[in-house]
Amino acid sequence: MVSRRGTEVSPFLAMDVLERASERSDVIHLEVGEPDFAPPDRVVDTAVESLRAGNTNYTAARGKPALRRAIAARYDREYGVTVDPDRIVVTPGSSPGLLLALAAVVDPGDGVVLTDPHYACYPNFVRTVSGRIETVPLRAADGYQPRVDAFAAAVDASTRALLLNSPANPTGAVLDGDTLDSLVGVASDADAVPIVDEIYHGLSYDAEEHTVLEYTDDAFVLDGFSKRYAMTGWRLGWLVAPPDYVDVINRLAQNLLICAPNFVQDAGVAALETPPARLDAIRDTYRERRDLLVDAVSDWGLDLGYTPQGAYYLLADVSDLPGDAMEIADLFLEEAGVAVTPGIDFGDEAADYLRLSYATDAAAIETAIERIDRLLETVDRSGPIR
Ligand SMILES: Cc1ncc(COP(=O)(O)O)c(C=O)c1O
Incomplete structure (x- = not known):
């Protein structure tokens, strides 16, 4: 019999969304927190050398x-x-x-x-x-x-x-x-x-x-x-x-x-030992992506209500859209090919929200924004979601 603690552990919805999104090749992934940068070459070289040295x-x-x-x-x-x-x-x-x-x-x-x-x-x-x-x-x-x-x-x-x-x-x-x-x-x-x-x-x-x-x-x-x-x-x-x-x-x-x-x-x-300039450049890239997404969320008429200052996520209130956040996340995935995470993954207070990650390159984020722009033009904000 599965223990009570095992039964109580809930699935990580972001990973469930990733699994579903992976069934399609055209999906833009704004659901996962996986940096799209490669580690510095020296890091890879050091690991390989250490492995070859028998460590x-x-x-x-x-x-x-x-x-x-x-x-x-x-x-x-x-x-x-x-x-x-x-x-x-x-x-x-x-x-x-x-x-x-x-x-x-x-x-x-x-x-x-x-x-x-x-x-x-x-x-x-x-x-x-x-x-x-x-x-x-x-x-x-x-x-x-x-x-x-x-x-x-x-x-x-x-x-x-x-x-x-x-x-x-x-x-x-x-x-x-x-x-x-x-x-x-x-x-x-x-x-x-x-x-x-x-x-x-x-x-x-x-x-x-x-x-x-x-x-x-x-x-x-x-x-x-x-x-x-x-x-x-x-x-x-x-x-x-x-x-x-x-x-x-x-x-x-x-x-x-x-x-x-x-x-x-x-x-x-x-x-x-990574040179600080390299880390600064990566951080600046994330900052630019954040700005892109923050502007887009406001163009969609969704309320952010704050400026995210770090990590690579933002939480957008979708309560003004028809349907609940789970349905909207489904709609984004199925109709626009954009994967996002329903806020309920992160607690009851986030149930009316979507989490968008900008750990994806700017070109993909721009395409995701265009797709959602087009989708939202077709959504009747006063009616049912589909
Ligand atoms: C807040 C937070 N803590 C911890 C982790 C897990 O990090 P690690 O890969 O070091 O186990 C994550 C991964 O997304 C995270 O968002």
């Missing part, structure tokens, strides 16, 4: 010392924060890092507070450790910045963690430093720990990025190579743990993960 055995569960030192140096370089490499555990992608952090912090029935909207997988991670999900609604009118008082009201004696994400999927909101600092205070007053997903760091357009480690050592940080270095399928990430949790995280990593792939860790060191 195919296990490493220490924490990861190779050179990579952990390189990650620590990045915190110093980019945020002026000193992080002891001993607090860093290398993981196969950032997702297993979240599992380790939650397993270290949450007992069955303990509360984890997250925002709504949130990254689609977060509730399923919490369910997997039998935690209790508490949500704090976010509003477009606030630029999807969390309200500190709403977080303070959501925590109680059983709260063990605040799960935050900046730049955020699916909104593209970037947490400002003061709010992040205040949320650290909320967590500390409640004897809870912040777990901050910084996987989209490096992809912010009009906002200054802050790591939670600027404000406290007593936080978990999830980050990795998937987004900024376009290395999704390489499965390489890391977790920074609070000093008191380093030992338990290492024991969990030893048992649950063994280690991240050996030669991929060497490629990670090369990725961290």
